[in-house]
Amino acid sequence: MMKLRKVLLSVLPLLAAAEGLAGERGLIDTTRSPHAIMYMPDLADVKWNGGLLGERFEVARSTMVPHLWEILSDPEDSHAWENYRIAAGLAKGDFSGPPFNDGDFLKWVEALAQVYAVTRDPALDAQMDRIIEVVGKAQREDGYLHTQKIIPQRRGEGGIKAREFEEREHFETYNMGHLITTACIHHRVTGKTTMLALARKAADYIGNLCETVPHDLARNAICPSHYMGVVELYRVTREPRYLELARQLIEIRSLVPPEVGSDHNQDRMPFRKMTQAVGHAVRANYLYAGVADVYAESGDKSLFKTIEAISEDVATQKLYITGMTGAIYDGASPDGVDHTQHKYIKTIHQAYGRDYQLPNLTAYNETCATIGYGMWMWRMLALTGDARYADLFEQTLYNGILPGISLEGKDYFYVNPLRKLHDFDWPLRWSRTRTPNIKASFCCPPNVVRTIAEAHNYVYSLSPGTVWVNLFAASSLDTAWTDGSRIKLRQETEYPWNGAIRIVIDEAPKGPVALKLRIPGWVHGDGARLRVNGEPVATGKPGSYAEVKRTWKQGDTVSLDLDFKPALVEANPLVEETVNQVAVKYGPLVYCVESNDLPEGVSLREVAIALEDFGAPVAASREQIDGADVLALTLQAVALQRPAWRPDQLYREVAAVEPRPIDLKLVPYYAWGNRGDTEMTVWIPVR
Numbered sequence: 001m002m003k004l005r006k007v008l009l010s011v012l013p014l015l016a017a018a019e020g021l022a023g024e025r026g027l028i029d030t031t032r033s034p035h036a037i038m039y040m041p042d043l044a045d046v047k048w049n050g051g052l053l054g055e056r057f058e059v060a061r062s063t064m065v066p067h068l069w070e071i072l073s074d075p076e077d078s079h080a081w082e083n084y085r086i087a088a089g090l091a092k093g094d095f096s097g098p099p100f101n102d103g104d105f106l107k108w109v110e111a112l113a114q115v116y117a118v119t120r121d122p123a124l125d126a127q128m129d130r131i132i133e134v135v136g137k138a139q140r141e142d143g144y145l146h147t148q149k150i151i152p153q154r155r156g157e158g159g160i161k162a163r164e165f166e167e168r169e170h171f172e173t174y175n176m177g178h179l180i181t182t183a184c185i186h187h188r189v190t191g192k193t194t195m196l197a198l199a200r201k202a203a204d205y206i207g208n209l210c211e212t213v214p215h216d217l218a219r220n221a222i223c224p225s226h227y228m229g230v231v232e233l234y235r236v237t238r239e240p241r242y243l244e245l246a247r248q249l250i251e252i253r254s255l256v257p258p259e260v261g262s263d264h265n266q267d268r269m270p271f272r273k274m275t276q277a278v279g280h281a282v283r284a285n286y287l288y289a290g291v292a293d294v295y296a297e298s299g300d301k302s303l304f305k306t307i308e309a310i311s312e313d314v315a316t317q318k319l320y321i322t323g324m325t326g327a328i329y330d331g332a333s334p335d336g337v338d339h340t341q342h343k344y345i346k347t348i349h350q351a352y353g354r355d356y357q358l359p360n361l362t363a364y365n366e367t368c369a370t371i372g373y374g375m376w377m378w379r380m381l382a383l384t385g386d387a388r389y390a391d392l393f394e395q396t397l398y399n400g401i402l403p404g405i406s407l408e409g410k411d412y413f414y415v416n417p418l419r420k421l422h423d424f425d426w427p428l429r430w431s432r433t434r435t436p437n438i439k440a441s442f443c444c445p446p447n448v449v450r451t452i453a454e455a456h457n458y459v460y461s462l463s464p465g466t467v468w469v470n471l472f473a474a475s476s477l478d479t480a481w482t483d484g485s486r487i488k489l490r491q492e493t494e495y496p497w498n499g500a501i502r503i504v505i506d507e508a509p510k511g512p513v514a515l516k517l518r519i520p521g522w523v524h525g526d527g528a529r530l531r532v533n534g535e536p537v538a539t540g541k542p543g544s545y546a547e548v549k550r551t552w553k554q555g556d557t558v559s560l561d562l563d564f565k566p567a568l569v570e571a572n573p574l575v576e577e578t579v580n581q582v583a584v585k586y587g588p589l590v591y592c593v594e595s596n597d598l599p600e601g602v603s604l605r606e607v608a609i610a611l612e613d614f615g616a617p618v619a620a621s622r623e624q625i626d627g628a629d630v631l632a633l634t635l636q637a638v639a640l641q642r643p644a645w646r647p648d649q650l651y652r653e654v655a656a657v658e659p660r661p662i663d664l665k666l667v668p669y670y671a672w673g674n675r676g677d678t679e680m681t682v683w684i685p686v687r
């Protein structure tokens with residue numbers, strides 16, 4: 001009996017795994033998640049047909065991905081690859097670079113896998129094979145992967161330098177989490193199990209810690225990419241122990257003792273007690289996205305209620321107009337302690353601030369935090385089908401994620417201010433001009449590149465008998481539902497340059513299919529018109545999905561026309577930094593003023609918009625910035641020619657000035673900082 005049980009236990013996971021391996025697909029595989037209502041097409045089912053996002057993918061393929069390899073594989077520039085080679089015994093030397101380099105390198109491998117999924121370039125497949133071989137040699141036999149510790153361990157060195165989980169800021173679970181996620185994508189793209197085998201070992205290692213030293217593991221969940229990773233591994237393998245592990249990883253967070261836990265790491269209180277986004281924004285958003293994944297599989301409503309409340313808190317009080325999160329460089333969290341006792345107050349950095357604390361010049365807004373927010377918002381959409389989350393995803397994709405890399409694809413922002421002035425020039429730890437390398441922390445570059453390489457996965461979703469059109473972009477979809485029935489369609493549009501969208505059906509199943517088209521929440525009440533083969537149909541409310549259900553034949557056309565016009569946006573007056581200022585939006589895009597577009601003799605600080613002038617026509621023109629197409633807007637504004645400020649002057653009496661009318665040119669915010677070291681502002685004073 002014992003023997004039979006043993007045999008069954010050894011075979012069952014393989015059977016489950018075989019079943020899982022056959023059915024899985026997509027970037028985030030919710031095809032069989034009982035509590036998700038939609039799933040993604042497979043990784044190569046959506047193709048760009050030009051357009052802004054298609055152009056970004058092309059730059060990712062041709063420049064961003066190969067350029068990152070040049071950096072990562074150059075020991076002088078990064079040492080990330082060299083660390084793996086040393087840990088694998090293929091080179092000599094010491095570990096160098098930040099402790100999270102292993103995971104950042106693997107984010108780049110994920111981008112490589114996605115590009116391979118689309119291009120099927122055999123050279124990329126071979127490159128991944130070579131990398132996986134080395135990563136496999138670097139990984140410890142028990143699954144631990146963290147070259148910073150493995151390198152001294154292999155040399156027989158002891159002490160703190162070689163002891164794993166000694167220092168919570170060493171990101172071991174982050175590194176292994178990215179190994180697991182990348183392995184799932186690699187497996188789906190190539191069908192190979194080489195990297196998946198490494199992922200299983202890493203997850204089993206984490207699983208063992210979860211059973212034996214859960215306190216240590218919980219304490220070391222820093223930028224917890226492993227929550228998403230382990231759920232995805234469950235989706236690949238269908239082995240229940242990985243789902244149980246993911247569930248436990250959230251539960252053990254409440255074991256972090258009060259003297260260690262902090263708002264900074266979102267572990268001051270048990271997860272379910274949280275109502276607000278707090279602390280380090282990358283950690284926070286990765287946590288919330290990971291919890292969303294656990295909920296998609298487990299259906300634990302108490303988890304969902306928590307992330308729903310926190311997402312409401314972010315969207316209504318802590319989110320920049322650019323869809324960015326993590327407003328402050330350094331601060332303090334007075335919560336949870338006797339705040340009259342200053343010595344107990346804990347520090348936070350690169351963190352969510354208090355409600356409405358959204359500075360512009362000193363905005364932190366790490367690119368990774370915004371990417372984490374996007375991953376979280378897509379998951380909220382998949383769990384609810386609520387178009388509001390698709391709006392937030394779109395807002396963050398265009399205005400929060402795209403700015404993280406230059407249009408050429410080689411220079412990066414680590415922090416993302418919404419205003420930059422040359423006189424405000426004291427060092428803030430990170431550069432506010434784009435830089436070709438960020439040696440102290442190379443987390444954002446591969447993160448933004450993988451997200452751009454993968455952006456097409458978010459355009460459409462599927463649910464039984466339904467295609468959801470979440471984003472508008474020139475693209476084609478050729479996919480099948482899990483029941484095997486196929487659909488092919490094309491989306492013809494110049495969005496986001498205008499709001500004319502045509503969807504042409506190329507192939508459809510015999511029975512009825514519902515097309516659900518997102519009507520963006522920023523459209524005015526009657527600003528969206530939906531037609532099927534030219535005949536108007538009900539459009540529904542902005543901020544919802546309009547549904548058109550019928551039996552489609554080849555050539556059927558659905559057109560959606562969204563009114564696009566420049567809009568002035570103001571912030572809640574509790575946001576002190578934007579009082580009496582407005583931002584310009586056009587469709588989903590947030591615009592900004594850059595100093596090199598100003599008329600001769602006008603400085604950025606003098607510019608103001610007179611509300612009565614805004615009714616005047618706004619000129620829109622297609623231009624190129626660094627080889628990329630953008631739509632520039634020109635509107636009527638004024639320059640208030642005030643006397644220059646002296647550096648020793650903090651206040652002065654207001655002097656009367658004569659406003660000088662000017663044509664004010666604006667460019668999309670994502671395109672700023674591509675023409676030298678400019679001044680820039682998103683928010684413009686109202687005269």
Ligand SMILES: [Zn+2]
Nearest residue numbers: 366368443444
């Ligand atoms: Zn980063």
